[in-house]
Amino acid sequence: MDKIRSRSSARVTEPRQGAQAIRRALSVLRILAAGRENGVPLAEVVQVTGLTRPTVHRIVHVLIEEGIVERHDRTGRYAIGNQVPELALARPRPSPLLVAAGPSLRRASAEIGDTLFLTVRTGNDTLCVDRRIGAYPIQVLSIEVGARRPLGVSSAGVAILAALPAPDARKIVTANEKRFEGYRTDVATVLGEITAARRLGYGMREIGLVQGTKSISTWIKTPDGRPAAAMTVSAVRTRLGPRREQEVAEILLRETRAIEQAIRASA
Amino acid sequence: MDKIRSRSSARVTEPRQGAQAIRRALSVLRILAAGRENGVPLAEVVQVTGLTRPTVHRIVHVLIEEGIVERHDRTGRYAIGNQVPELALARPRPSPLLVAAGPSLRRASAEIGDTLFLTVRTGNDTLCVDRRIGAYPIQVLSIEVGARRPLGVSSAGVAILAALPAPDARKIVTANEKRFEGYRTDVATVLGEITAARRLGYGMREIGLVQGTKSISTWIKTPDGRPAAAMTVSAVRTRLGPRREQEVAEILLRETRAIEQAIRASA
DNA sequence: GCGTTGTTGTCCATATTATGGACAAAATAC
DNA sequence: GTATTTTGTCCATAATATGGACAACAACGC
Structure with a gap:
């Protein structure tokens, strides 16, 4: 140590x-x-x-x-x-984040039609805390509420890392090195994805954790500037071509701002 | 030690x-x-x-x-x-006990009309895991889901202790001695209540944790004979005279058996 | 059946770690 | 202002957690 x-x-x-x-x-x-x-x-x-x-x-x-x-x-x-x-059970039931994000998730889910995830950071992991299923008949349901993965292997994780100060992100990624093997990725790849996400303004993975899926994630920050969560859309890759990617990302970014506002209001 | x-x-x-x-x-x-x-x-x-x-x-x-x-x-x-x-979140959401008890709680709550609690033992504590509000206009709502108290201070705790082997119960009660002060009771009183509950077939407290309330609790056992939980009715004292106490106790005992059956079926 | 490999489980001498008495600093009451 | 209660810190010391080595067991191959 x-x-x-x-x-x-x-x-x-x-x-x-x-x-x-x-x-x-x-x-x-x-x-x-x-x-x-x-x-x-x-x-x-x-x-x-x-x-x-x-x-x-x-x-x-x-x-x-x-x-x-x-x-x-x-x-x-x-x-x-x-x-x-x-x-x-000792804690009050619905977390402030879930409350703040609720309406945005509902809106975005209706508008986009694909599966929507809300993911938080907990230590060196991402944790899926909410999921909304869209209206489109093919939905990516592999990730369930409660699912936990090393920060970096999902687009949500990349988004959250991109929103952290670079040295912090780097430290987390190296700490997770051993666990990346199980997800067929490595430190260098993840660091590259983080850089790309910073440039783009959102996280993206052409090859999702599930074969043939693609994911887009935006990061949600608390008033103090620290990333609190990520909002993700996952869909079969064919449904997220460049044009629609752009569209979806804009909706996500809009709702992200709404959630950030709601957090500020409740604090 | x-x-x-x-x-x-x-x-x-x-x-x-x-x-x-x-x-x-x-x-x-x-x-x-x-x-x-x-x-x-x-x-x-x-x-x-x-x-x-x-x-x-x-x-x-x-x-x-x-x-x-x-x-x-x-x-x-x-x-x-x-x-x-x-x-x-790593655990599947609804516990088997809650599933097994659900219908019984609904039935009993409708029939009795007073607040119904489902309480489990966790270590030396009781933990309220479910609450159903009845139709009667005056309801005892002081105990919330998640409420945790030393085994022995509530009628639910007394019921669970009564269903345990006597030496185990005694050990728990003495272990909780220090904590009893805060609830204005003591080891001797609790042991007395346990004995009374064993005789009656259900736990009872004329003076509930809240002034002017009375509670009746039955114990629910798992197939191996260990107490898994208690089902409790709390009401203002005047609503639970000797005649109605009898009535309510019988409903509780009936539903208790139904829950025990449901647990056996799901195992 | 009988090795082989990959698990999980146990022992115990040892050094590292957690401990708690004593003291200090806040916070609160008087 | 001082007294009292509550929280926080230090550090020498003993007790605790550690991990190397070994054992038991299970799953597989043949």
Whole structure:
């Protein structure tokens, strides 16, 4: 581990010590969260976190005893346990972002007709928090609410990274290096996509995570200038030619501004 | 800490070591969860967990850095952070219990007309996971979905304790001793209520948590005989005289059996 | 059946990490 | 203004978490 002193951007009080084990447990949890209901095999957690197997094993089993993690008997995979949603109930139900974005998502979805996603950043991951299905008969539904992927592998992730200060983005991308393999991409490619997104004003992937799909993402910023989320349209590639890409991007950018306004209003 | 070897009931593999810090962090989290949106002052966490202040302080602040806990600027209280619901999204949305209980809650609510609660046990707490408002114009709405209290202070808690093996119940009650003060009760009173509930077949509190209310709770068991939840009716005391208590209890017991059947069917 | 490979699980000596007593600084009450 | 309560920090020390090495088990091939 490296001792980082100060960041050029906002917060300066980052590195607090005396809780290595807790931090490790949390990074394990985040990997498990990426596995959703199916969970993740121990070996993969070891691989991705870079911790040793005994350590991961110990952490995971303590968390099982505590009800935070479950182990699927049949597959032996580890997954987020039911105590996590129970803890989550402590918070008021709909997040301010979802409230602020609701009307815009409805409008954009009606207007565009393809599947719309709202994705937030959580640590080094993107997390899909809302999805609206459009009227067009062919819809890209592969990504579900709750889906979690390393920042950088989806157009939403690229958009969010593009909206971050370059050094921060770079740091996240390199931190995710190990996890990129599973998505057939790498640090250089992602950095290239980020640069392209900055130039374009929105994130775009000709080759979506699903074969034959294309995605366009805009970034949504909080009043302090930090990216809060991304709004994404995914569709079969043939439906998003250059002309329509332009059209869709304009709608997304318009609604993005509306959401940013709504956030400001609610704060 | 004591070294428990074996339990008379089910699980025998309980005490795994090498993760004190993680367990402590989790017990802190559970206390914070009880504080809901408002959170809990540090001193209270210290008092209830029995940990030292430096330790709690360290844990809480690491969790803040990780996004698991938030500190409300104005009050200085600590609360569950937004990363917890994000992790929770990894699990499929409606819990099997909620699905199984849904129709029964609807029926019972329509029939009784007073507020109905579904409460689960989570560790040493009860957690309200569903609430149905009845048709009668005066409703007891003080307990909200997500509300968390020490097992023993509500009629639902008493019901769940009554359904547990006596030694387990006793252990939980003594573990909660410190927290009872805040609810104007104590170990002896709670143990008495549990015994009474076992005799009656359902839990009952003449003096509810809210002045002038009365509650009746039945316990719901999983196929293996462990209590999974409690179903509760709360109403102003005058509306629950001896005759109607009897009536309501019978409806609850009937629907309880229906839920138990539904759980068996879904397993 | 019996090696082979790829998992997961366990042990324990050791160094690293988390601990908590004591002290300090805010915030709040008086 | 001082007293009191609450939160925050330090650091020497002991207890805790660590990970190398080994073991058990499962899945596959033949």
